[in-house]
Structure formats: structure tokens, C-alpha cells
Amino acid sequence: MRGWIEKQRYILDFTLSSLLRRKVKNFGLLVLYALIVFILASMMFFTYSIKKEASLLLKDSPEIIVQKLMAGRHELFPLRHIETIKNIRGVAAVEPRLWGYYFDTHAGANYTLLVPPAGGKIGKPASKTAVVETDPHDRAAEHAGQPLFRFNDVALEPGTLIVGQGMARARHTDMGDFMPFRAFDGNILSFRIAAILSSESELVSSDLILLTEGDFRKLFGIDNDYVTDVAVSVNNPREIATVTAKISRLLPDSRPIIRDEILRTYDSIFNWRGGMMIVIFSAAVLAFVIFAWDKASGLSAGERREIGILKAVGWETSDVIQMKFWEGAAISLTAFFSGVILAYIHVFFTGSLIFEPALKGWSNLYPHFELTPFVSLEQLTTLFFLTVIPYTVATIVPIWRAATIDPDTAMRHSGE
Helix, strand or coil: HHHHHHHHHHHHHHHHHEEEEEEEHHHHHHHHHHHHHHHHHHHHHHHHHHHHHHHHHHHCCCCEEEEEECCEEEEEEEEEEHHHHHHHCEEEEEEEEEEEEECCCCCCCCCCCEEECCCCCCCCHHHHHCHHHHHHHHHHHCCCHHHHHHEEEECCCCCCCCCCCCHHHHHHHCCCCEEECCCCCEEEEEEEEEEEECCHHHHHHHEEEEHHHHHHHHHHHHCCHHHHHEEECCCCHHHHHHHHHHHHCCCCCEEEEEEHHHHHHHHHHHHHHHHHHHHHHHHHHHHHHHHHHHHHCCCCCHHHHHHHHHHCCCCCCCHHHHHHHHHHHHHHHHHHHHHHHHHHHHHHCCCCCCCHHHHHHCCCCCCCCCCCCCCCCHHHHHHHHHHHHHHHHCCCCCCCHHCCCCCHHHHHHHCC
16 A cells, blocks of 8 residues: 555656646646636626525515506506405415606616615615614604604605615715605605615615605605505415415406515526526637647657656556546646636625626616625536536546557657
């Protein structure tokens, strides 16, 4: 056993010296190899992380969202239908929601306008969602019938807004500034910005504007008997499908949307984006495999002479194959780990700067956010099989052919 270890150590020493003698050629291969790994790893890390981020954000979203349809289009939901849903066995609560979109011609972007729920908060802080709580000390607004919300000790009262970071950047506004909106009837409504949402929630709140129910209805002309849709909570998660079926039967003109469907939609979107990028760069991977095959099979005169000398001094074919195996392993593993480390820095520290437009999409109000690092053994294993295994397969046959060269023939042809 000790003799075998010593033999392997000598083969490794010779392999490293052989690599250094052809350092220019091997360095070029290493750079190209690491670039391929870097591209694939960047797309894989980003896709997995954004999907993980989306699943965490949607974890606390409503279990069922019920919308009303007219001619296949989403329209306002009548409040009278809420009692019908509440009477379904298994339903824990029904929360009416008011939200909509507003196109700003100045910024060339759509804003999402939302009335915070009277229950107190939207989502949970752990999911990077804006927290808006009611003020338990101020009862005057409640007695007046005007809901009053608070965000970080800033009151959301009639005539005020709480806006996202992206919207504030697009309009170059700050707290205390006034922002005009054109209402449904053509009148101009001016609102004061009471607060700006934290940058930690920018992934979901970049284009978000929070306002009171009265201001929302005044801006869009929505009657008090209607809301945008309703969020349904279920006592037992295993009964979600049953409750959804009952809602569809009792309200045939409605469309229940369960949380899992939204998650599957996000997965499909990012799988499609990442898949398209991989297909585009598959030509580069194929070119690299061809290059690796050509490098292994197209031995230079010096390499042939080296193999001939080694076999002439007593090296066996298996020893030459081991040397070439360690040579390929040194290049492939160095390129693999270099590409993975660079991709990790690229995605999680620079925000996927190079592939950002293709992977994230584009918008005037695109959020600035940092992805939470998420790298699993499954990703690394998949990446290993996509990069290292093709290189190994592309070189193993030419290496075996080179190792079986007759010493006299190898040295005679190398000298010609």
C-alpha cells in the first residue's frame, strides 16, 4: 500500500511539472473551461435563488384568492358574495382586498396601488414584505370611520401615501413631497408622501404605493359595495381543493386561485428564463467539448516524445493513463471550483451584473435587491455532471490511444 501511494505521489509530481512546461496552452484551456462553468453556474445559482426567494415571499400569501370574471376578464368583486364564501365549511376568514395599477406618464411605469388590510399587516417581516400596523392609541380616526395605519411610527391617513423605493427613485421624491394623480373623472388629486418603504422589502415593494381605502375609491371611482378581490383563509390546508371546488360551484362567475398555482407559475417563468439561457450557451459548451477532444487527441511532437521516453524507461500504459487522468483532473477541478466561486460572487455580491437583463427582466421601476445565497448539493452535482463529465468523456478515449503508442514509433515520429 505504501509503495502504491509513493508511486501515485511521483506520478502527481511529474504531472504538475508537465502542466507547467506547457503552461500557456494549459492556461488557455483552463480559462475557457472556467468561463463555461462560470456561465452555467451563474444561471443556475440565480434561477434557484430567485425561485427560493419567491417561495419564501409567497409562503404567507393568501391560501385562496377569489376573483370575479366577466367575459373571461377580471372585474370588481361584489361584497355581498363574501357571506356566501364565509358560510362554506372549512373557511376560516375572508378578507376583501383593494388594489390596482396606475400608469405614470412621467416615469413611463406602472405603479401598484394597495389599501393595507384593516387587520394590521401585509405578510411577515421574514418574507421581506412591508409591515403596516394600525395605531392602537389613535381612536379619533376610528370613531370618524377613517382607518388609520402606521408604518414605522408614520401615520397613513387620508391624503397621504407610503411608497416603494423604486417609485421614489423614478419620481425623484422624498418624504414630505406631494405627488399628483389623475383620478378616473379627470380631476387631479395630490397626496403627500408620508414614508418610503424600507429597501429590505424592495423585491416586492419597489413599485408599491399604500393609501387609505377612501383615497383609493376616490381615485378609481370604485363604489363602496365592491372590492378588487377577496383573500380566503382555510382552517385545514388539506381542504383547500375542496373549498375551492365549493366556491366555484356556489359562484360560477368566479375564479379561485390557490397559492400553489402562483408558486408553479413563478417556477415556470424562471425555469423558462434559465432554460433559454442554457440553450443559447449550449453551443459554447459543445464547442468546448470539441476543443477538449481536439486537445487530447492532437498531441504535439513534444508530448509524443514525452510519452515515448516514459514508456522506454519502464512506464506502463496504465501509468501513462493515470498521469493523463491526473492532468485532466487538475485542470477540470481547478476550472470547476474557480468558475463556481466566481459565479457565486457574480450572483450574490454583484447582483448578477452580466446576465441581469436576461435573467431578471426589465422595468423602469425594477427593484434593487440582493439575493439571499442559496446553493445546494443538488445544484453543484448537476453542474459537475454538466461540465466535468463531458470533458472527461471527451478526453478519455484519446488519452487511452496516446498511452498505447509504441515507444520507438513515438520517438521516431516526434523527431521527424
